[in-house]
Amino acid sequence: MSPHTLGLILTYHVNYGLSARKTAALMYDVHGVKISHQTILNYMNSVALITKPFVDHYPYGLSNSFCGDETYIRVKGKWHYLFFFFDAVKKIILSYPVSPNRDTPSAIKALDQVLQKFKEIPEDLMFVVDGNPIYILAQHYFSQHGIHFDIHKVIGLTNEDPVSKEYRPLKQIIERLNRSFKGNYRATTGFGSQEGSVSYVTLFVAYFNFLRPHASLENKVPVMIPELEMMPNMPERWTKLISMAQDFLAEQQAA
Template sequence: MLQIIKTQYQIIVYLMGVIVGKSLNRKDLDEPVQKPYRKLQIDDLPIIDVPETLDYRKLLADYEAQHGRPLRPIQRRAKAKHRVPDSLTCPRCQAPSSYLYANNGGKGQYQCKVCQCRFNHRNRFTKQAVFRCPHCKKTLEKIKERKEYNIYKCKNNACPFYQANLRRMTKKERQQFQQDPQAFKVRYLFREFLFDFLPLASSSLIKPKVDLSRLAASPHVLGLVLTYYVNFGMSSRETAAAMKDIHGVSISHQTVLNYANSVALWIKPFVDRFPYELSGSFCGDETYIRVKGRWHYLFFMFDAVKKIVLSYRVSPNRDTLSAIKAIDDVLRKLASLPDDLSFVVDGNPIYLLAQHFFAQHGISFDVRQVIGLTNEDPVSEEFRPLKQIIERFNRTFKGNYRPTHGFGAEEGSVSFVTLFVAYFNFLRPHSALEGRVPVVIPELADLPHMPARWTKLIAMAQAFLQQEAA
């Protein structure tokens, strides 16, 4: 009887699994499948060849100046068997079809009389760039198209990178490679990103619609609110209670948040566009904040010597585009790009992918990755002090952020981070700078207390916006 019951139970479990669409067997639930995954590996930058482009008008003018006569268009035979389409132009110099030969008997190859370029519809001059393997110099082949990037692979079997990876395999790995080659990464890969984002492009200055002069509170009260809320890291409710109990000013916690959001809108352009004097020692890291009950990622970029926050991007995703925008914030603040520009970051591969993206746009820099908690490689040993500096900065931010218990909207998180960065850069004395603030502004340093400095900083931000708009 017991055996019959067990058999019936197994049948019921099987039928329920068919109906529900997943196994209800307790053994399956207790023992999940441990399937190892291959971590994302980022290879070195490829060799990027940018095709030369010419102007046929200039070439025609140069020809006439050199030979004393113009270069005449092609005189075609009336009964020519192979014709050049009228819409076809030279991809190298943009010469019209009247200067193009049908070069190989109608098989698709053409030659430009102006620049001598031979081409067809798949010619390399129709591409924005040609990617070559840095190990064997062979042209990479596009193998996949994704929503945000294309994947290129080196298919040269004699490539040193490919051969070295094969030699590195154990006997067991070689057998597995024969059965499942997709489980191993042995060839050189490169990702060409297609983000709708142009590095170093000037962004439009948005003037906030909030008029701080119409706030019911006085400037001193506004400065007190910001001092408690930002400097001392008090929550909005604690700030409202302090204003009531200490200063006798009755405001709600929502009013505190409204003040913070309004001030952040005015101060953000000033913080982002201030002409900082930078050292060139840049480090970056991500930390977490709570927005709408979910963890968001906060990307910080930091000048480790001057103690200046250069980027503070809040993103719901820990992805390559966020890293690109964070690095771009730093590049915008540089008067010129130094040859030895580098960023010290953790082992997250998104920064290497960001490096590849900027290389596609002609912007080069090095990425120094400090991996783990111990110095297992020379790079980590050399640059760990810089990484520890931004880790310490993250702890400082968390000390101010923690009492907020997260934010109910994206705007609230951005406003709080903006105010914290303004406080850290312009108002907060730093022990590593002998008690000075990272960015010394004489108009702020001469004021007697922090509320007055906040109100002065707001006034300077408003004047900055008016000057930019003029």
């Protein structure tokens, strides 16, 4: 398969949220490329493995205000939880673990993935979450290990307390992110394996952070990379992102 063909598949499947079956049909009907939906899923798993280290270890420039929330996805016919944590100012997804449980260890893992992005944790670091007590318990866990940050809980749908009133706009940002993900995820109707769910979410995050323009950022992508901006279209940007991720992997292995 040519890099451009792979870029087309990623654009249809990830950017536009088409199912693997519809993507396969489109590739044949429009581009004359015959490929099975299972082969597309296999390619997605392979690309996600390559891009995940780049997404997770990119030197993001971050603010000190983050929001987090969980959303549901189906894995092997059962509901799982996707934990998103997000820089509310820079519009960058920093944490996206998938867990069968909505519990304190899952909250700790989600928060830890954000904390790992900092060389030095800001003194005024703040997370806005819902009323689920797992985040307060996770905060206590980190405090016991000498890592301190504030947790602000936005409770319910109405501003019945001062904290909810002040921080609801940040909570609404993460809710919009969840809706964006759901719009892309819906066509998949769930995943047949944990690997498939992680692969799809990883590719969505790569798209969201590096390729997707945001209206709130004056239609710029959250993480602007000149090499990607120079590419003439989205399939070429995907192939360039994969190339950069491969170079990053090679550098990591050589270090």
